[in-house]
Amino acid sequence: MANSFYITTPIYYINDVPHLGHGYTEVAADFIARFKRLQGFDVTFLTGTDEHGQKIAQAAEAKGVKPKEWADEIVPRWHEAWKALDISYDDFIRTTEARHEKPVQTFVQELYDRGEIYLGSYEGLYCVGCEAFKSPDELIDGKCPLHPTREIEHVKEENYFFRLSKYAERLIDLWESDERSVMPEVRRNEVLGKVRQGLDDLSMSRISFEWGIPIPWDSKHVIYVWIDALLNYITAAGYASDEARFNRIWPVDVHLIGKDILWFHSVIWPAMLMALDVPVPKTVYAHGFLLVGGAKMSKSSLTGISPQDLTETFGSDGYRYYFLREVSFGQDGTFSWESMVARYNSDLANDYGNLASRVLNMAGRYLGGAVPRTPADDELDEADRRLIDAYDQAFTGMEAALDGLSPTEALKAAWTFVRKANSYVEEVAPWALAKDESQHRRLEVVLYNLAESLRLIALLTFPATPRASQELWRRLGIDGELDRAAFATDGVWGGLPAGSKTTKGDALFPRLDDDQK
RNA sequence: GGCAGGGUGGAGCAGUCUGGUAGCUCGCCGGGCUCAUAACCCGGAGGUCGCGGGUUCAAAUCCCGCCCCUGCAACCA
Numbered sequence: 001m002a003n004s005f006y007i008t009t010p011i012y013y014i015n016d017v018p019h020l021g022h023g024y025t026e027v028a029a030d031f032i033a034r035f036k037r038l039q040g041f042d043v044t045f046l047t048g049t050d051e052h053g054q055k056i057a058q059a060a061e062a063k064g065v066k067p068k069e070w071a072d073e074i075v076p077r078w079h080e081a082w083k084a085l086d087i088s089y090d091d092f093i094r095t096t097e098a099r100h101e102k103p104v105q106t107f108v109q110e111l112y113d114r115g116e117i118y119l120g121s122y123e124g125l126y127c128v129g130c131e132a133f134k135s136p137d138e139l140i141d142g143k144c145p146l147h148p149t150r151e152i153e154h155v156k157e158e159n160y161f162f163r164l165s166k167y168a169e170r171l172i173d174l175w176e177s178d179e180r181s182v183m184p185e186v187r188r189n190e191v192l193g194k195v196r197q198g199l200d201d202l203s204m205s206r207i208s209f210e211w212g213i214p215i216p217w218d219s220k221h222v223i224y225v226w227i228d229a230l231l232n233y234i235t236a237a238g239y240a241s242d243e244a245r246f247n248r249i250w251p252v253d254v255h256l257i258g259k260d261i262l263w264f265h266s267v268i269w270p271a272m273l274m275a276l277d278v279p280v281p282k283t284v285y286a287h288g289f290l291l292v293g294g295a296k297m298s299k300s301s302l303t304g305i306s307p308q309d310l311t312e313t314f315g316s317d318g319y320r321y322y323f324l325r326e327v328s329f330g331q332d333g334t335f336s337w338e339s340m341v342a343r344y345n346s347d348l349a350n351d352y353g354n355l356a357s358r359v360l361n362m363a364g365r366y367l368g369g370a371v372p373r374t375p376a377d378d379e380l381d382e383a384d385r386r387l388i389d390a391y392d393q394a395f396t397g398m399e400a401a402l403d404g405l406s407p408t409e410a411l412k413a414a415w416t417f418v419r420k421a422n423s424y425v426e427e428v429a430p431w432a433l434a435k436d437e438s439q440h441r442r443l444e445v446v447l448y449n450l451a452e453s454l455r456l457i458a459l460l461t462f463p464a465t466p467r468a469s470q471e472l473w474r475r476l477g478i479d480g481e482l483d484r485a486a487f488a489t490d491g492v493w494g495g496l497p498a499g500s501k502t503t504k505g506d507a508l509f510p511r512l513d514d515d516q517k
Numbered sequence: 518g519g520c521a522g523g524g525u526g527g528a529g530c531a532g533u534c535u536g537g538u539a540g541c542u543c544g545c546c547g548g549g550c551u552c553a554u555a556a557c558c559c560g561g562a563g564g565u566c567g568c569g570g571g572u573u574c575a576a577a578u579c580c581c582g583c584c585c586c587u588g589c590a591a592c593c594a
Contacts, residue, residue, distance in 0.1 A: 010594070013594095016593070016594090018594095019594075020594085021593085021594030022594050023594085024594065025594055026594090186522055186588080187589095189521055189522085189589095190520080190521060190522090190588075190589055193519095193520050193521065193589075193590095194520085194589070194590070194591080196520090197519090197520085197590085202591090225592095226592065257594080258593090258594040259589095259594090260592085260594070261592075261593090263589095263591050263592070264591085267591080268591085287594085290594080303594085326529085328529090328530070331530095332587085332588090333529095334529090339528090339529085339543090342544090343542095343543085346542080346543065347542090349554060349556080350556055350557075353553095353554065353556095354553055354554050354556050354557070355553085355557085356553095357552090357556085358553035358554090358556085358557075359552085359553085360553095361552060361553060362552050362553085365552075366552085415542090422557055423557085423558060423559090425552075425557075425558085426549090426550070426559085427558085429551095431550090431551070431552050434552090507554050508554090509554080510554065511554055511555090511556080
């Protein structure tokens with residue numbers, strides 16, 4: 001199949017441990033990846049870790065170990081975090097791997113050979129915390145505002161420069177065109193505005209420390225960590241190592257990033273690719289930031305909360321659903337424990353979980369847990385047709401939302417069907433039908449419709465709540481695995497086989513007390 | 518200073534491009550149902566759509582001015 005879909009998250013800098021911000025990016029990318037798989041795309045979902053640079057070297061030195069040893073110690077924390085959130089990445093790249101380092105050198109050498117890199121010197125104030133040079137007016141009291149505890153270093157060093165400035169016009173043309181996009185719109189405007197103010201060439205090597213990938217023709221320099229990091233997107237795709245694979249999946253469909261690193265992804269990165277005539281990303285999507293509010297956790301900063309702090313209470317599904325649904329995708333959002341409890345109870349426990357509970361219970365009580373014969377067209381009345389119609393609309397709405405890369409809107413669309421199924425229960429009142437023997441076939445029909453609705457709800461929600469969705473399929477007596485399901489076949493109304501054996505089970509999403517914990 | 522985005526019932530958002538009944542979720546109030554996780558369903562209250570002016574038969578929606586908030590200004594998701 002040629003319908004490749006390649007999506008990436010940033011690779012995370014390992015002097016940090018995973019926190020809610022990282023988890024947010026990861027969950028959003030995973031939602032999109034899972035949805036695209038259900039649509040039949042051949043998905044490549046890449047994440048990883050960024051392991052070079054002075055900060056890592058210093059952290060390792062402080063522990064008395066080599067940088068690579070330090071990295072090997074930290075990286076499992078990231079694997080664990082993503083496992084706890086059921087992140088279904090297809091590849092996890094580390095920038096210290098040979099499959100990355102060698103192609104990076106190939107790429108940089110090629111830039112050099114083409115005259116895109118020249119030797120210059122840079123004199124200025126350098127903040128190790130930022131791994132960046134600072135202009136004097138950025139400093140507050142002689143300190144970097146982002147890293148006030150660190151000393152600013154005055155350095156003059158010889159650096160290699162990438163001719164970024166010459167790409168300003170082409171970048172403007174690129175992001176003004178409709179072929180490629182920076183999303184949401186506000187971010188595109190931001191990038192265009194800045195690029196129009198002009199670009200400087202970019203210092204792309206460092207000479208003051210050694211922890212990095214050497215410049216191939218001048219090994220006393222290492223490649224600037226951001227250049228190194230950005231290249232992960234193509235090295236993992238097979239650049240300079242697996243041409244067939246690279247041609248198949250590149251250019252990337254979506255780079256999902258936080259808005260703080262938009263500049264690198266929408267300016268520096270495409271310019272680097274242009275310099276070697278490599279196709280640029282189709283879409284760079286910069287999501288918003290999470291802010292921490294509410295009483296319970298307000299004293300924590302975002303970076304002080306690990307994903308696992310929340311999955312203990314809300315589960316992986318609850319975590320994933322909350323952030324996808326609560327934060328309007330693309331905008332900043334506020335996280336609070338209170339809103340998380342409210343959202344969990346309202347949408348997952350009351351709407352979704354309770355629907356499953358009441359339907360499975362009735363199927364067991366009234367039909368002995370056996371899914372009845374699939375209703376024929378002439379057995380369906382108006383209410384039934386409205387239910388089926390609601391499913392079609394929800395599904396259509398989700399696909400449209402995904403075209404706009406909005407998990408939030410996709411889930412809103414899915415929930416219109418969940419709510420419709422609940423109101424259908426009231427409308428057809430199976431408990432009343434069960435009291436009248438002459439209505440037995442009608443009872444079978446409505447319970448079939450409801451069980452089938454559950455099956456489809458599980459399918460639609462799988463990208464957000466994979467565990468509960470799979471469990472629901474199991475309780476409906478379906479053998480299949482949702483991660484191998486496809487909308488094209490499984491998304492068609494009427495797919496639940498007659499005779500399947502349903503089981504009620506415990507609450508899919510147990511209600512939480514408002515003052516839980 | 519500049520560039521960009523926003524200010525809509527208690528909270529969070531949609532609607533503004535393509536003027537004409539202000540929509541959704543949560544919360545609140547009332548009712549219903551009893552299959553269900555004190556859940557579910559139905560109904561209701563609650564908004565001078567930041568302020569002032571203008572265009573128009575008609576403005577949340579278009580134009581002008583002002584106030585407030587936020588983001589960007591090159592490297593923490």
